[in-house]
Amino acid sequence: MRITVGVKSLKEADYFLHNGADEIHFSLKTVPGHRAAAFSNEKELLDSVKLAIRLRKKTMLGLNAVYPREKYPLLLRHARKMTDHGLDGIIVRDPALLEYFNTKKFRPYFVSSILCACFNSQAMEFYQDLGVRRFTLHSQILPQDVKMMVSAAMKTETVVFAPCIFLAANLVPFCLCPYPESRDPGGARLPDHACTLRYKCGGSDFRMLDSNLYFQADMFYDFYGIGVHWLKVPRQMNTPKLIADFKITLFLNQLLEKGIDRKTFAVAVAELVKRADMNKYGKSYHFKPFPDKPEKHA
Amino acid sequence: MEKAIILSPSLINQKSTLELIKGAMVYLGDEFCIHKQPSFADFTSARKLTGATPVLLSTLLTEPALKSYAVLLSECAKKAPGTEVVVNDIGLLHFIDKNYRGRFSITLGRLITYLFDPKNTRVLGSKSERGLEGKKMKLWESSLEATPTPYIKKFLKRYAVERVETDSERIFKKYADNMDVKISFYYPMRLMAMTRFCPFRGGISLECKAPCGSRLLTLRTRHLDYPLFSKGNAYFVKNRLVKHPRLDRTVRFPFVKSNNLKMYINEGSLRG
Numbered sequence: 386m387r388i389t390v391g392v393k394s395l396k397e398a399d400y401f402l403h404n405g406a407d408e409i410h411f412s413l414k415t416v417p418g419h420r421a422a423a424f425s426n427e428k429e430l431l432d433s434v435k436l437a438i439r440l441r442k443k444t445m446l447g448l449n450a451v452y453p454r455e456k457y458p459l460l461l462r463h464a465r466k467m468t469d470h471g472l473d474g475i476i477v478r479d480p481a482l483l484e485y486f487n488t489k490k491f492r493p494y495f496v497s498s499i500l501c502a503c504f505n506s507q508a509m510e511f512y513q514d515l516g517v518r519r520f521t522l523h524s525q526i527l528p529q530d531v532k533m534m535v536s537a538a539m540k541t542e543t544v545v546f547a548p549c550i551f552l553a554a555n556l557v558p559f560c561l562c563p564y565p566e567s568r569d570p571g572g573a574r575l576p577d578h579a580c581t582l583r584y585k586c587g588g589s590d591f592r593m594l595d596s597n598l599y600f601q602a603d604m605f606y607d608f609y610g611i612g613v614h615w616l617k618v619p620r621q622m623n624t625p626k627l628i629a630d631f632k633i634t635l636f637l638n639q640l641l642e643k644g645i646d647r648k649t650f651a652v653a654v655a656e657l658v659k660r661a662d663m664n665k666y667g668k669s670y671h672f673k674p675f676p677d678k679p680e681k682h683a
Numbered sequence: 684m685e686k687a688i689i690l691s692p693s694l695i696n697q698k699s700t701l702e703l704i705k706g707a708m709v710y711l712g713d714e715f716c717i718h719k720q721p722s723f724a725d726f727t728s729a730r731k732l733t734g735a736t737p738v739l740l741s742t743l744l745t746e747p748a749l750k751s752y753a754v755l756l757s758e759c760a761k762k763a764p765g766t767e768v769v770v771n772d773i774g775l776l777h778f779i780d781k782n783y784r785g786r787f788s789i790t791l792g793r794l795i796t797y798l799f800d801p802k803n804t805r806v807l808g809s810k811s812e813r814g815l816e817g818k819k820m821k822l823w824e825s826s827l828e829a830t831p832t833p834y835i836k837k838f839l840k841r842y843a844v845e846r847v848e849t850d851s852e853r854i855f856k857k858y859a860d861n862m863d864v865k866i867s868f869y870y871p872m873r874l875m876a877m878t879r880f881c882p883f884r885g886g887i888s889l890e891c892k893a894p895c896g897s898r899l900l901t902l903r904t905r906h907l908d909y910p911l912f913s914k915g916n917a918y919f920v921k922n923r924l925v926k927h928p929r930l931d932r933t934v935r936f937p938f939v940k941s942n943n944l945k946m947y948i949n950e951g952s953l954r955g
Contacts, residue, residue, distance in 0.1 A: 451829060453828075480834075501773075504774065505746045505774040505775075506746060507749060507774030507777045508773050527745070527887060530745040533746040556876075558801045559877045560875075561801075561875050587942040587943040591900070593880075593882070
């Protein structure tokens with residue numbers, strides 16, 4: 386599988402493109418996507434595209450929020466400028482924006498965001514009719530179901546988040562819980578994602594259920610086996626954690642490419658993730674700058 | 684005003700079901716679990732039990748679940764044309780439009796209306812709600828991201844949608860103020876999250892006989908000043924009925940409060 390990494394600065398773009406990423410994806414702060422981590426100026430963004438072109442790698446722009454109609458001309462101008470400078474494609478979530486781009490005869494390589502909630506071939510066809518050619522799939526779709534849905538749809542590329550790195554206990558976009566440390570006037574200020582909190586159910590402890598590392602390892606193995614094209618490492622505010630996420634993804638992907646067997650791969654995932662102790666990097670939504678010397682091993 | 688109740692297929696043949704329904708319109712199926720989608724036999728049983736055609740309620744469908752649903756739709760198109768289908772999956776909507784346009788009455792379920800309005804506001808019972816009913820809250824709510832209304836209007840026409848559904852007062856008012864479409868409201872629970880990692884089964888199940896039944900678990904954490912509720916594959920907060928002249932159907936689900944759950948804990952998973 387090829388690896389796409391979310392970046393928010395030229396320095397990050399340079400680091401990941403020189404260390405094994407096949408593609409970078411990003412947004413600009415003034416034209417934000419779904420995530421807060423974004424480039425603060427357009428020049429760096431264009432320089433990152435230039436760098437990727439020089440290294441023969443790809444770039445994708447995230448326009449994966451739901452935007453008001455009055456922003457559409459601005460989004461189109463921004464997207465056109467980027468593709469004119471060599472951008473490879475655009476990640477979109479709202480069918481309304483895709484339709485707008487279509488009416489303006491702007492049809493670059495569109496990628497559907499995980500927020501499109503594509504769970505079957507018919508949903509894929511709906512987005513394909515709007516020009517989508519690559520689909521970001523949810524990690525709660527089992528690999529055998531992915532295989533069925535992709536084979537029933539027209540030829541397309543697929544993306545999954547590395548199952549042991551990016552864990553979504555609930556299904557986006559249908560998780561309406563308050564975001565950690567949200568300042569929304571109607572929301573609670575949670576110290577963490579609602580799906581990670583400790584709950585009480587009567588006298589018992591309750592956690593919103595997710596999967597264990599062995600299950601995740603099996604999914605990872607099977608996604609590779611069925612021919613998923615891309616592994617996605619999402620952008621985040623915390624650069625040291627992003628680097629660690631990327632290194633683990635890269636290493637595990639290399640194991641798969643070398644033909645490791647399922648059982649050994651599961652052990653490798655469990656051992657690696659436990660030893661790496663991802664908690665030491667802190668939260669993905671807390672800003673941490675690019676480290677002076679990135680660790681050799683996560 | 685119509686009253687509807689959501690009925691999982693596994694409840695159809697239970698003795699107390701008629702009492703539970705109390706003459707309400709039956710929504711047969713589930714919005715959150717592929718294992719609670721009805722077969723045509725369930726549809727026939729529900730019709731026999733109540734003497735009325737049930738509304739089909741669907742969820743996000745995986746490819747195999749969509750294939751099973753296609754069989755149900757094929758039977759219904761022949762033997763019960765005009766049946767109302769609550770669609771919660773954009774793929775199912777596309778499939779019906781392609782193959783059965785005009786043969787079913789289409790309702791957009793609350794998952795699709797949340798796809799267009801992906802932010803929730805004002806949790807009932809939360810202290811943060813108090814004192815924030817005024818301008819600040821209204822200003823914030825009006826700034827929330829939402830798919831442009833002209834697109835939604837066109838979408839409803841394009842897919843011949845007759846009704847939309849929501850559990851959000853804000854979304855309800857948006858449709859009521861801008862669109863000439865029937866609107867249903869879900870209460871007494873409002874959606875907060877859904878998952879395929881079922882707390883009653885310990886993960887994603889390939890097959891399931893719905894041991895969750897009608898159980899409703901109350902969940903508390905010191906970080907939230909209101910309880911969450913777990914039912915089936917979804918989490919909820921309390922909701923109150925919207926008062927509006929455009930409201931013409933309420934939808935509720937039956938539940939039995941359960942005190943406890945011996946739950947599966949997936950040790951070894953990453954948190955945070």
